[in-house]
Amino acid sequence: MTLNSILSSRWLKVPVFALCLVPALWLGWKALNQDLSANPIEFITHWTGDWTIRFLCITLSITPLRKLLRLPELIRFRRMLGLFAFFYASLHFLTWFVLDKFFDWNEIAKDVVKRPFITAGFTAFVLLIPLAVTSTKGWIRRLGGKRWQALHRLIYVSACAGVIHYYWLVKSDIRLPVFYGAIVAILLAYRLFTSVMKNRNSLPRATGAAAREPT
Amino acid sequence: MLIKQAPDIPSSEITPKHLYLNRRSFLAGLPLVGAALAARNARAGAKLEGVTKSPFSTTEKVTPYNDVTHYNNYYEFGTAKDQPASWAQKLKTSPWTVKVEGEINKPQVFDIDAIMKLAPLEERIYRHRCVEAWSIVVPWIGFPLNALIKKVEPTAKARFVAFQTILDRGVMLSESAAGIPLPYVEGLRMDEAMHPLAILCVGMYGEELPKQDGAPVRLVVPWKYGFKSIKSIVKIKFVEKQPPTTWNITNFREYGFYSNVNPEVDHPRWSQASERRLGEFFRRKTLMFNGYGDQVAQLYAGMDLRKNY
8 A cells, every 4th residue: 555545545634633633632631730831821822823833834845745755645635734724823813812912902903003023923814814715625616726726825925924923022032933934935945946947847949048038 | 375476567578778778869860750859849948037028018919939930031041931940950059159349349259148148038029020011929038239239338430230140051051042142131220229129039938049030149120120130140240331231232122221110111012001910811001110100210200211211
């Protein structure tokens, strides 16, 4: 049995789904045991934020891994992983909105406008909403493959905004935001590289010569 | 008739002496038990005797000991809040001396025992507000910093006091890992240092200071953001010019020399108007000078607190 046939088996989605839920369940377990540190709201905020950026990285790594490891079947998990990124982003957002600010609209609006790190985080979250909404087969059909794909490239912007959000909020220890920034940079650089290569290879000879002319 | 009575404990069950003497080191060798014992030792600070109450104490609810000892900013021992509680235990706090020098008539080196006897120990229950918008209420034990200052007789040139934390690279993070230059340094203007609310602190909750909270001696300046209250002091220097301070060097836009608690002057990245008291769900309003305005506001009369943040 090849890895690809294992990946294509119907039941594998269930354990993967369960695995993706572990961070949320672990958080719930710690909350039940009152084990969320001296500042539980901060702990929940950091926990859900960490898992958002991790799931964004995992989702973005699917395409490169499919090609590099020759595992096309990995595509079956991309939507689920992306939706989990949105799930943790929503928890992260709601923690801030409900637990931290407790629906203080005035404070929230001021924060979004005045605090660059919140502006970045808020942008990253908002950009994920249309992607979550249009993640169904019906929406792919309605939009058409090309337009759907173009829309879903918003995840690149969202991941970058997420890294900036993280980088701007730490006080002095920038190791983790730089680490995630490097991962996102590598994942996006791979796409840039492959698309440049593809364009170069797919250009017909005649127009290829024309394209080399200075414009 | 001979009635044979069985001994209470058969000699075969008595642990040989060399084995039971080894048991402690064996237990300490097990990673988990060792950590548990170390944590217990960390809590078992010696009780401080003869501590008097202070009229400067607040009547607000004191934050639980476990929170104050497991939620620390002490970047030399980890940048996550829970790290100093375990990593700071490696710091050797005995013997300990504090060198006092600079613009004074009587430069000298104080042993920690001499520090403890400089003035009667008082319990000061203070609000403690971190620049990160959380706060705690701590029953510190110490005495006014001015007791030490008077003892060393500052000259007319002494306009500022500079403080320095111990630097022990063997047990501390590197500067790049901590993200701040080391050793940690802080400073006060002379009139701030002389203010009766500013204390040299040697204990809390009736005991000696835990290492993660700045053992064996630290500063507590309750009307300023927590990072001004420098920990584990080894040097105090009286100087003419405003001394450099660690967070100001790290990011001068965000952390000023004064760093008085001020709900009207926001941190560039977040509001300082409210704070979360550890253990409370709702944020509470931050008070000007952390609620010590009646005592300290006159120190800053005529100063633009937006510029002198």
